[in-house]
Amino acid sequence: MRHEDVWRALDALAAEHGMSASGLARRAGLDPTAFNPSKRTGPDGRARWPSTESVAKVLNAIGAPLEAFAALVSGNPGTGGGGRRPISGRRIPLIGMAQAGGEGFFDDGGYPVGGSWDEISVPEVPDPHAYALEIHGDSMEPVFRDGDLVIVSPGAPVRRGDRVVVRTRSGEVMAKELVRQSAKRIELASLNPAHPNYGFDLPEVAFIHRIVWATQ
Known part of the structure; x- marks a missing residue:
């Protein structure tokens, strides 16, 4: 052993x-x-x-x-997996939502970089730049709960109604639902009505990535 x-x-x-x-x-x-x-x-x-x-x-x-x-x-x-499917051999970077707001975790293109990420094995995701975030807080309940993991694909197209991860240029990172995106602005919704919705002018947004898979 x-x-x-x-x-x-x-x-x-x-x-x-x-x-x-x-x-x-x-x-x-x-x-x-x-x-x-x-x-x-x-x-x-x-x-x-x-x-x-x-x-x-x-x-x-x-x-x-x-x-x-x-x-x-x-x-x-x-x-002995209790009926669960064996995990894939692919490992992708993993970080906490709050930690993701710090410097040195993403490059200018919004791709994960640096050696401070953990790793996790996940079902196959075709995007070579995919990464995982651990949800913090209850703003997206009941879909995403505190401690859930979401798999994020920087290369996936983003459309209205998608659940997305957004990072602002000020370093704020959030998981929300994309309500509207124009040439100048995005509007985001918190699924939990106890939390506010958000809107940002596009120059305020560092990146917006689609959530393609989530654990419960």
Whole structure:
């Protein structure tokens, strides 16, 4: 059993249940940063292993048998996935919605860059620049809930009625529904009526990308 295989198995469990590693930790009642890549090695470079207690809490929280986890560690996810489809081998960048507003995560074209992203395995998405965001807040309930993951395709055409991720030039990142787009302005809707709608002149918008898949 190798250190990287155990962590890969935890990442795979998270992806199969529509969560990031931090979302899986939260679901299990652990510190949300417990499974972050930065916690997988110590300051001295030595490997850190997840505790048996942490793994047990994860399996209890998602209702997975120990055999399912062991199968993922050994690289055979089909033996214990609880009826779920085995995850794809493709991995794409993953970041939290709030964190995505920071500098250094997107290039001038709106594509993910830099080494600070996590990664997640997802169903096949044809866009080579696709990335994942973890939803924060309840403005898009009941469609997207806090902690859900959305897969975003910068290359997909955006039309009225699409659920989109928008980043403004001031660094604000939000998931909304595109209500209207003209040559000068976009109008966005929050699905939760308790939250306001938004409108931006196009020069205020860094990018608008379509959400093509979401976990629940």
